[in-house]
Amino acid sequence: MKFSRASLVAIFLAFTVVGVTHASDPDILSDFVVPAGQNSTHLDGSFFTFTGFREVGKNNLTGQTAAKVTKAAMAEFPALNGLGVSMAVLQFPAGGVNPPHTHPRASELLYLxxxxxxxxxxxxxxxxxxxxxYGGDLFVFPKGLLHFQMNEDINNKAVAISAFGSASAGTVTFPSALFGSGITDDVLAKSFKTDVQTVETLKAALKPKP
Structure with missing residues (x-):
């Protein structure tokens, strides 16, 4: 039996959600968590619906070097609170990179x-x-370990879906955490066995452009 790419994605998502439900976050003692100030009797299907992926693929990645990550985690999708799952869509421009980072609260299963x-x-x-x-491949990043992704094709974009075993996996991106968090130049220079001027150059390169 042959499956279409769409069918494979649906199967991947279904098994991922079932498999990671108990992977990280504590169990809850109710069917789901109702946001503070809301009454469960007033909720409808829209509470369990996330529409943030509708615009994926419509944006122009030309001239960008970093991957565009669209998250469906607890912050963006409150219905995930207590359910132990979340997702993200990663769009890589040609030659683009998702720099070294970790997810302290969840493993990541990436489907290209x-x-x-x-x-x-x-x-x-x-x-x-x-x-x-290549398209159709899966890769798993164990919880808390440093990892990265880079589009090796300098002419075409790449698109991936990531599933996480937590409603709030968290992300620590190393370049910005090291050079954009306020750690002193002296500490960084000694840690990387370089000089303060080099550290300041790296910090300047990571500052958001106005």
Missing amino acids: MSGCLLVGVVDTTGKLFTQTL
Whole structure:
């Protein structure tokens, strides 16, 4: 029996949601969590619906170097509170990168919809595991480990879907966490065995453009 790409995505999502429901977040003692100040009798189907992915693919990635990440986590989709799942759509411009980062509260299961991605994950011994993914491939990033993704195709974009075993996986992006969080130049210079001028150059490059 042959499955279409859309069917495979649906199967992936269904099994992912079932598989990661008990992966990280504590169990709740009710069917779902009603937001403070709301009455469950006044909720309808819209509470369980997220529409934030409707615009995915409509934006222009030309000239960008960083991946565009559209999240459906608890902050964006309150119905996920207590359910232990969340998702994100990652759009990579040609040659674009999702820089080294971690998710402290969840593992990530990435499904590459289209394109070509170089992915990598570093374990606690410092060993790097890399793989080149093509449309239809899956890759798992264990909870809390440093990882990255980069579009190896310099002419075409890539699109991926990520599922997380937490309603709020959290993200710590290393370039901004190290050089944009306020850690002193002296600490960074000594840690990276470089000089303050180099550190200041890196900090300046990471500042948001006006």
